[in-house]
Amino acid sequence: xEIQIAKPKLWSxxxxxxxxxxxxxxCSFNLLMPSIPLYITEQxxxxxxxxxxxxxxxxxxxxxxRPFSGYIVDLYSRKKVLLVAFSCYVLIFxxxxxxxxVMLFILVRFLHGITWGLSTVSSxxxxxxxxxxxxxxxxxxxxxxxxxxxxxxxxxxAIHIYNNWGFQVLLWCAIAxxxxxxxxxxxxxxxxxPKVEQSQKxxxxxxxxxxxxxxxxxxxxxxxxxxxxxxxxAxxxxQIGIFNAxxxxxxxxxxxxxxxxxxxKLVDRGKIHEVNVSAMAIVAIAFFAFAxxxxxxAFCISGLFIGVGFGMMFPALxxxxxxxxxxxxxxxxxSTYLIGFDLGLAIGMLLGGYITGFFSFETLxxxxxxxxxxxxxxxxxxxxxxxEKNRLx
Numbered sequence: 001x002e003i004q005i006a007k008p009k010l011w012s013x014x015x016x017x018x019x020x021x022x023x024x025x026x027c028s029f030n031l032l033m034p035s036i037p038l039y040i041t042e043q044x045x046x047x048x049x050x051x052x053x054x055x056x057x058x059x060x061x062x063x064x065x066r067p068f069s070g071y072i073v074d075l076y077s078r079k080k081v082l083l084v085a086f087s088c089y090v091l092i093f094x095x096x097x098x099x100x101x102v103m104l105f106i107l108v109r110f111l112h113g114i115t116w117g118l119s120t121v122s123s124x125x126x127x128x129x130x131x132x133x134x135x136x137x138x139x140x141x142x143x144x145x146x147x148x149x150x151x152x153x154x155x156x157x158a159i160h161i162y163n164n165w166g167f168q169v170l171l172w173c174a175i176a177x178x179x180x181x182x183x184x185x186x187x188x189x190x191x192x193x194p195k196v197e198q199s200q201k202x203x204x205x206x207x208x209x210x211x212x213x214x215x216x217x218x219x220x221x222x223x224x225x226x227x228x229x230x231x232x233x234a235x236x237x238x239q240i241g242i243f244n245a246x247x248x249x250x251x252x253x254x255x256x257x258x259x260x261x262x263x264x265k266l267v268d269r270g271k272i273h274e275v276n277v278s279a280m281a282i283v284a285i286a287f288f289a290f291a292x293x294x295x296x297x298a299f300c301i302s303g304l305f306i307g308v309g310f311g312m313m314f315p316a317l318x319x320x321x322x323x324x325x326x327x328x329x330x331x332x333x334x335s336t337y338l339i340g341f342d343l344g345l346a347i348g349m350l351l352g353g354y355i356t357g358f359f360s361f362e363t364l365x366x367x368x369x370x371x372x373x374x375x376x377x378x379x380x381x382x383x384x385x386x387x388e389k390n391r392l393x
Contacts, residue, residue: 006134010139017184018127023146024181025086025119028093028174030154030162033230039167046102057106059346061113066342067208069121070335078129079190084124086185089115090178090357096171117338125334128322129191136322137272138264141315145260148311152253172217209336211324218348219317219340221375222280225368226285226310227348236361240294247296248303255307263312267319273384275316277376283309284372291365309372314341320383323391 011141040046049133084259092115095108124143161170233248242248266275282305290302325333348368355364 001065008134010132010135010142012130013187013190014130015127015139015143015186017117018123018130019143019146021082021181021184021188022123022127022143023150024177024184025089025123026147026150027157028090028177028181029116030151031158031170031174031177032256033155033158035158035162035170035329038162040102040105043167044100044102044105044298057110058116059112060344061110062117062342063339063346065114065117066121066335066339067332069118069244070125070208070332072118073122073125073334074329074332077120077190078126079185079188082119082185083127083182084120085115085118086178086182088176089119090182093171093175093178097168108142121335121338123185124338125330126188126190128330128334130188135268136262137267137315137319140318140322141260141264141267141311144315145257145311148253148256156249167175208339209321209325209329211386212333212336215317215320215324215383216336216340218375218378218383219337220344221371221378222283222310222339223344224348224351224370225283226341227345228352228364228368229306230349232297232352232361232364233354234362235366237299239361240299242296242299243258247300251300251303252307255304255309256311257307259308259311262313264315267316272316273318273380275312276320276379276383279309279313279316280379281309283313284369284376287365287369287372291362291369320387324387330381 069152089112092108092112095111096105099105099108124140127139128136131143158170161173183365229252237248263275263279286302286305286309289298290306293302318334321333321337322330352364
């Protein structure tokens with residue numbers, strides 16, 4: 001008779017508080033994503049062609065801070081780093097009240113990018129610390145779901161608040177959410193870690209997980225496809241006659257959440273390569289249908305399976321980096337994954353604008369489909385081999 005070994009508890013109070021803090025931080029951040037372009041064009045009189053300068057300042061700051069944030073959270077107390085970064089992140093919201101010129105807005109947005117980057121790396125690394133090793137991929141998946149829900153709810157709520165009460169009220173809502181997130185962070189009981197010597201020799205591997213280079217390059221392909229969703233889906237839906245293209249995001253978020261129920265468990269059972277390859281293939285097929293079939297049913301079902309695929313893929317990719325790194329390098333591994341995500345997202349947005357401007361939305365999503373299909377080949381022949389050769393757990 002087989003003895004069933006009970007799995008360690010996942011939903012501890014500390015893990016729940018990390019997830020709640022992550023949700024509130026992400027929700028406050030996503031309140032501004034759709035509303036800033038509206039505010040600076042409608043209220044500040046900034047030309048539409050210049051809105052990208054304001055938004056790019058945040059992306060530049062994020063790319064700059066990611067590698068250093070990984071090193072910082074590996075060197076110091078992750079809870080303390082998160083509390084300081086999160087508090088600064090919330091305080092910077094007040095800067096928008098006094099940002100009356102484009103240059104001031106760019107400066108505030110740049111500072112917000114720095115604190116957001118440090119907060120997200122420290123938060124996600126702290127989440128890994130409080131999750132049992134046996135349920136790590138599952139825990140990463142549920143943690144990510146809180147951010148995905150915030151990504152769906154935040155923009156929807158933001159437009160409603162902005163249209164009815166204005167940008168200032170929206171800022172106060174973001175500040176309130178952030179403050180509650182700080183309270184949740186303060187309640188986390190972080191496990192003790194072995195002290196890392198500050199005098200250790202600095203190397204590139206303290207800022208970027210060098211063993212993960214092939215996986216990093218592979219990750220850029222599906223992340224390009226992810227970067228085409230937020231900026232262009234609404235325009236594409238309008239072009240093909242979808243009355244309310246926002247319905248896509250409901251199915252997309254639903255797919256992400258549904259995937260987290262089973263994908264993390266499969267990874268924890270050793271099926272990480274099968275999950276990644278299946279996810280990339282699902283996204284490739286879904287983007288192809290999205291580009292070629294023009295009706296409300298295909299629009300929604302494609303959104304659902306794009307969400308399922310990405311919801312499976314991203315926690316599994318993150319787990320690859322974590323399992324390549326020493327315990328003292330979890331922050332570095334995390335920041336490497338996030339740099340790949342940010343870079344792929346930025347390339348998708350920038351090239352997406354070029355492709356839709358000179359060709360069409362259909363061409364963009366066919367390119368996204370092709371890149372995801374190509375990523376399957378790269379993953380199986382290169383990333384999988386490198387991971388199996390260098391994995392530590």
